[in-house]
């Protein structure tokens with residue numbers, strides 16, 4: 001066995017994140033770890049890579065008891081990790097980020113970085129990932145998907161034996177996922193091992209040799225991937241099976257247009273003509289770089305459009321700032337929860353407050369009791385795993401942070417809610433809960449403009465689908481005529 005973890009336990013204040021968890025990894029295998037949001041997957045990976053110390057338990061590498069109690073030690077043992085929450089420096093260039101704290105050094109001059117070599121090597125890793133991109137560009141200027149790919153380039157720049165990928169595909173699209181899977185297969189052939197965490201169970205069936213399941217911090221079991229099907233895995237994860245429900249019972253009324261765009265142009269998109277009906281879920285789909293998020297930024301006034309017409313409830317409107325959008329009853333859930341979606345260092349209830357201050361305030365006085373009550377209600381509604389509403393959002397698992405990010409908007413007074421990849425990192429059970437809630441608000445007259453790269457999500461809950469390619473809308477499909485093949489064709493420009 002290349003790696004064995006025995007009886008690993010870890011407690012955080014108020015939460016037993018891991019309890020006597022066993023895990024083992026063979027050389028040259030892809031071993032997936034699955035479990036609900038908050039099950040303890042990332043915590044185990046943080047311990048394996050020396051970021052967190054564990055309370056008890058042992059690690060064996062090649063049957064030798066080994067301490068992994070610092071990032072450096074883990075690295076020395078050949079462990080490299082792609083974190084679920086990106087860890088890049090936005091103000092450094094792509095090539096600088098790839099090498100992080102250990103850039104290639106000049107042999108002759110002490111402490112000097114060998115820039116020529118750094119550039120050359122960075123290019124090799126970008127080529128491996130099939131990325132054509134100017135490596136001098138600052139990482140902060142890249143889309144979330146591209147940042148994720150740089151994060152992967154950074155991890156493979158270490159000479160690793162074990163590569164941990166914690167939800168690597170949550171924010172990338174199909175085309176990048178394919179590239180990653182090819183690379184993983186190459187690593188396997190070289191006898192290197194991958195620990196792969198994902199909520200996309202289809203991916204796991206495709207790529208994993210074995211699958212281990214965690215539930216509420218406890219080890220459930222390890223299974224050979226070819227021997228089990230997705231339903232079986234869901235059952236192990238949730239302790240129940242999922243009702244297989246399609247959600248597009250049409251709730252929209254095609255007679256009332258709440259938002260319309262005509263000849264709308266801006267950074268990353270052009271000639272957009274679009275109508276959003278009252279009470280519908282209209283989905284924008286497409287490959288990464290198609291201009292969907294840029295379009296959402298313009299509607300919300302975060303990066304205003306250059307020209308064109310925007311009508312809200314049939315009235316010409318100007319949206320130059322998110323304030324204008326909010327005043328018009330438009331909300332926007334960002335795909336980038338860490339930087340744009342949450343006040344990550346603040347309490348959960350303060351995050352709820354931030355979007356709903358008007359509802360909690362009367363005569364300039366905030367009703368704290370009401371805020372706490374609503375925070376508790378939303379916590380139950382979205383099943384947010386949190387010991388108390390004062391918990392810092394920073395300390396929540398990735399999927400639970402995503403649930404906070406969406407719950408903030410649900411209680412607000414809105415006519416139009418734009419949701420950009422609403423279920424990034426959310427487990428299968430919680431996904432269905434979110435779909436139900438989105439359907440509930442559309443039934444109450446809110447219109448939802450959804451951006452999604454998740455094909456099942458797109459097919460399951462949309463009333464209509466618009467496919468974008470290269471900044472333009474390349475086609476429209478009604479939910480009953482849509483299928484994966486049609487969408488993929490339109491998304492690749494056909």
Ligand SMILES: Nc1ncnc2c1ncn2[C@@H]1O[C@H](COP(=O)(O)OP(=O)(O)OP(=O)(O)O)[C@@H](O)[C@H]1O
Pocket residue numbers: 012013015016017035036037038039040041042043044084385386394395396397398399400425427
């Ligand atoms: N630094 C921390 N302080 C306090 N609690 C924490 C901290 N990190 C994680 N936790 C808690 O430990 C539990 C396990 O979290 P973890 O991030 O490992 O879950 P996960 O399985 O990766 O979930 P997800 O699928 O949402 O990413 C959660 O209840 C989480 O809130």
Ligand SMILES: [Mg+2]
Pocket residue numbers: 041042043084166397398399
């Ligand atoms: Mg996690």
